[in-house]
Amino acid sequence: MEINSFSDIFRYAQEMRATIPEVMIEYEVRKTGKTREQVIEGVRKILNVMIESVNNGLTRDVKSPSGLLNNFAKKVYNAKINALTVNFKKAIARAMAVSEVNACMGRIAAAPTAGSSGIMPAVITTMMEEHGISEDKAIEGLLVSSAIGLLIVKNASVAGSEAGCMGETGSAAAMGASAIVYLLGGDNKQIESAACFAIQGAMGLICDPIAGLVEIPCIFRNAIGVANAFASAQIALSGIESVIPLDEVILAMNEVAELMSPKLKETAQGGLANTKTAREIQRRFIYQIDIGK
Amino acid sequence: MPSIFDILGPVMIGPSSSHTAGAAKLGYIARQLLGAEPKQAEITLYNSFARTYKGHGTDKAIVGGILGMKPDDEMLKNSLEIAKEKGLRYEFKLIMKAPKLHPNSARIKLFDLDGNKIEMVGSSLGGGRIEIVEIEGFKVSFSVAMHTIVIIADDIPGSIAHISGAIAEKNINIANMFVSREEKLANMIIEVDQDVPLEVLEKIRSFRWVHYVRLVEPIL
Structure with missing residues (x-):
């Protein structure tokens, strides 16, 4: 069972008269020899780690060793002002919590x-809380998201060192968008469109971590990834279709990744990482300072 | 073809799959190669490992691994304090430019209470995947994706037959075998499909020309 494109997934779903989660379980069973139950329990374990990581970030003292991150998620979660709604604020705080x-x-x-x-845990726990999604249903949502991630791994990349933050939070947003659409009853075409919109919203996003740490801007891009996922899902669920099919969007992503300068791919040599302030922080907190020339 | 658990997972201690999860694995493998409680560790970090060092918790991850913690163990964060409690002395050296080695590489030298030592070099390839590239001066290449038997023995005729015989006797299937030679010694890396009972290792150890045998188990 080969899955190389969204067309493959679409075709398998039609042939097997199955949902995308069922197609992904079958794919994993045939690939690894695990039983169906083992695959589902494996995803359940991931779901539980995700839920735990959100809760830990909202309750524990989480100040990073560099001091750049200092319990930001709690501040957002408990903020008195809501830019939009309380649940939107909480969704963003959950992603920051995991970061x-x-x-x-x-x-x-x-x-x-x-x-x-941060993105998938925020999407899934927000869906569970705001829409009463059950644990079993949440597992199906994660399976849908794995389909999108798999296609990006096969045809582009999810690594910051290869595809920048487009590959990391862009992929996670696309995965999240597809899961939201599935969990709110969207069809396979709408799942595809939601993933397309999310990637389009993150196309070309670079990876420029200050002092090479997975802290800033990573935490904000995780927050924005959640907003991207919900916006993309909302648009797709409204019946708007992506002009460019997902398979082509992922190929475009790969092309952009190849065109992106190595300085903008996790090496902390360009973008925010190369600002005067970032270089000062690097000298202050990091023991070696020859990361970028 | 990737598994869905390459997308959803791995479960790991942050912040970096290469600089934290992979580093913990390297320490854990060094511990298995020593085969006893380590009392002293000399760790050399190369290239990107040396540059980010504490920033990604690479030091805590490697020491944690040496103490027997896996990449998803929350105690990794406190490993340096735990090392003190357990009487493990450690020191780090940093080498910024080692062009022949992968960007994320570490040399780990461990000693036990009886003065036995093991020295290995490993690289963290990304996504938590690792490769061991040197053991006791022998160039090797294996990833501990399977149960792996590591042997150092005199380079004599028939040694491979005796060793593979001892493994086959217990119906264990050899998946891959790599042999390399340095002067009069041979190094064998044998990857097998399942766990290896202690008696197989004891039998190999009983051969007079065998100097070293260890089983390294995969870390999920």
């Missing part, structure tokens, strides 16, 4: 990477 747990050597589930590990 802080990650920076403070806490336990997270990389989805698809550690640097972008």
